[in-house]
Amino acid sequence: MPIFHLKPIAAMLDDPAWNASTHRSEVWVNAPDEAEARGLATGKLENGEANIPGVSSSPSPWMSPALVQARLVESAPSGMKIPDRVVVAG
Numbered sequence: 001m002p003i004f005h006l007k008p009i010a011a012m013l014d015d016p017a018w019n020a021s022t023h024r025s026e027v028w029v030n031a032p033d034e035a036e037a038r039g040l041a042t043g044k045l046e047n048g049e050a051n052i053p054g055v056s057s058s059p060s061p062w063m064s065p066a067l068v069q070a071r072l073v074e075s076a077p078s079g080m081k082i083p084d085r086v087v088v089a090g
Contacts, residue, residue: 001032001084002030002032002072003029003030003073003075003082004029004070004071004072005026005027005072005073006026006029006037006041006062006068006069007026007069007070007071008025008026008068012066017059017060017061018067019047020046020047020059020061021045021046021047021061021062022047023089025090026089027041027090028073028076028080028082028087028088029085029086029087030083030085030086031085038063038068039063040085040086040087041062041068041087042063045060045062045087045089
């Protein structure tokens with residue numbers, strides 16, 4: 001399965017959408033496509049404390065190409081093994 005490297009765009013780390021995430025650094029995701037890689041990162045890195053009942057929350061920054069770059073890579077760094085549909089933080 002392909003490995004995606006998701007990297008937050010440094011100039012955008014002050015965007016309020018980042019309040020919805022527990023992590024603001026690069027991750028690698030073993031997923032069949034970019035959309036699923038972003039979705040898995042969203043689920044794994046969601047900041048549950050940022051959600052207030054009755055208040056609509058910001059969409060996850062991991063879903064936004066304006067906030068996070070996604071690229072297909074040959075392998076994870078240092079030969080790291082990433083099981084299918086797993087998110088590994090860098």
